Amino acid sequence: MGTTIRQISEITGYSPATVSKALNNKGGVNSGTSDVIVKTAKKMGYFQETDDKIKRVRLIVYKNYGLNIDEIQFFPLMVDGFQKECQRQGIEVVVSYLDRRAEDFELQLQKLGEDRNTPVVITGTEIMEQDLRYLKNLQCPMLMMDYWHESMEFSGVLTDNEDAMERAVDYLVSKGHGEIGYLKGDFRIMAFRSREFGYWRGMGKHNLTVDRQYTVELPVTMDGACQNMKRYLEAGPKLPTAFVADNDIIALGAMKAMQESGIAVPDDVSVIGFDDMPFSAITIPGLTSMRTSKETMGKLAVKRIIELQCEKSAVRTKTLVCPELVERDSVKNINERQEEVRWQI
Amino acid sequence: MGTTIRQISEITGYSPATVSKALNNKGGVNSGTSDVIVKTAKKMGYFQETDDKIKRVRLIVYKNYGLNIDEIQFFPLMVDGFQKECQRQGIEVVVSYLDRRAEDFELQLQKLGEDRNTPVVITGTEIMEQDLRYLKNLQCPMLMMDYWHESMEFSGVLTDNEDAMERAVDYLVSKGHGEIGYLKGDFRIMAFRSREFGYWRGMGKHNLTVDRQYTVELPVTMDGACQNMKRYLEAGPKLPTAFVADNDIIALGAMKAMQESGIAVPDDVSVIGFDDMPFSAITIPGLTSMRTSKETMGKLAVKRIIELQCEKSAVRTKTLVCPELVERDSVKNINERQEEVRWQI
DNA sequence: AACATTTATATAAACGTTTACTTGGAGGAA
């Protein structure tokens, strides 16, 4: 049954050594020769058998602007789910960092995708669109995490940012809010853009206008967001009754700024964050936020990549994990006033 | 030069297959036979050459009580430094989780340490003392991270908890504090114990008494610490002018409790945390804390494990990374009063 | 043009590992 390198060698007329190198994308083989060998190997069903059982998966952590706090909380939880599922399936996990800023970035990437038998899962939170073309050239099966672009040719597992943000708006509306602002990260990663779409969609659904003066652009660090928000508040602008934010960092930075400027949260302005970072539970007030199960994402990534490898389906799939709202104290129910009035009567 | 399996085979009289299996701890070889083969191989210098160049390192994440917030912030930063250094040296990183609660825990561990040529670095923040004996049996070189016990037979890279805590006390004393309490985690991981020793040492150095009523035992979650601290405060106990805490989580939980109980930080009581978690920068007031460079620890782990492999020294070494104090707003300078008086005159 | 050097390509041979199989002795059952 099992097609061997020697059989391919006999048919193509090249030595086993050459065949081996060709099939594993090692150097020292003419590209024409390599093509012939690979084609023959495919025809003979060499890959079908070896591929069926995955032994290792490579987790590529794509880095661009260095570790940010966002990653810090995303990474270990995701890896946790990822690893657990791999263990269950008897798969070994190899973790590789890939630094966009390295000068041999392209070469590194190519090396990582050399081995046809170890599929690659890449965390793309920080990925740049123009890098997608490099990813295309990888020899191995691929799965993208936490990023999506229509031009991609591979499947992905990601957070349903748009829907979640829409639901955040829904929630605020249900609490009586009509003027809802947007705390917008000044660095537009893909996830933020989706969240913005969700914000728009949510506003549109409830026939609310997206008032541009309620959109505040802030840095994605807590200190930065706090400082910029303070500057913004100094001018004494008209404020909405509530803000949704691109993430918890921005939300908390802004919240601190408001508090220090004498604006009470949630009494004057309500805030909803995104990501449900661990410390959003202990701030004063506790920050209401959207939580995605990172463990689930990691687990799903493994399942999807196995499907991909086994079924060899060319159909792209997008697996969306839906965040859930975590209610805390940073949103005020404006409807309450009416109830209070009733009590007084 | 290079000793080969076949040479060992000829000398021992066993087939190359048997030799291979014996040297890699695979099954199907009599233990007596295995001993002879390994001994001969050692004599012939088989290991010296193959071992010289490490190709992969296994990072074992030892888990016991599941992911806690402590790990969440430790893990990715450490892995970052670890990975970077490995990349620089052309070493591949394989990450394996090891769940203490799994019923085949022992078997799993043994499997991970089977390959003589991939040294193992194990993160031991949560490790249990009785598990050390299993680790002893591993066939490969080993390095322990973030944990130390005198009975261990391998080297380690860890935080200098004791010294750091002593310096925290020094700092408080320099700010005029004489009554210093201790916010003590109710789950005593090794690191906490070291920190406690450091606290004692620091107090002793300055001829201060460790007043037991100033030691408050709190859960290691933020909510838990907050609630217990509140309960403690309800009794209206005598309070010190400052607390050092086992970590930031406990410090922040306690801080929140004090604030909600009408005790101002730092005006009434000062607080120093440990670990410098990212969000300690944005709390009100910002939490003064001890920061260890996790990246450095990861990097050092790689360097040490390479040294270990190459030099084959049997001498244990302990590499301590010294935390530094990050000054924020949670500590009040009591000496200031005198200066103010001077100004008034 | 003549020679030397470098580079790209291919392979023979040797490597360590794995699989399928042989062997011999232990342990029961009749």
Place this chain on the structure above:
DNA sequence: TTCCTCCAAGTAAACGTTTATATAAATGTT
């Protein structure tokens, strides 16, 4: 005892990979 089964121990042979080497073409130098 005889027969059968089972299992641990060991190996032959085949596997894919790697290394050192051969060869021819391309390039540089005189």
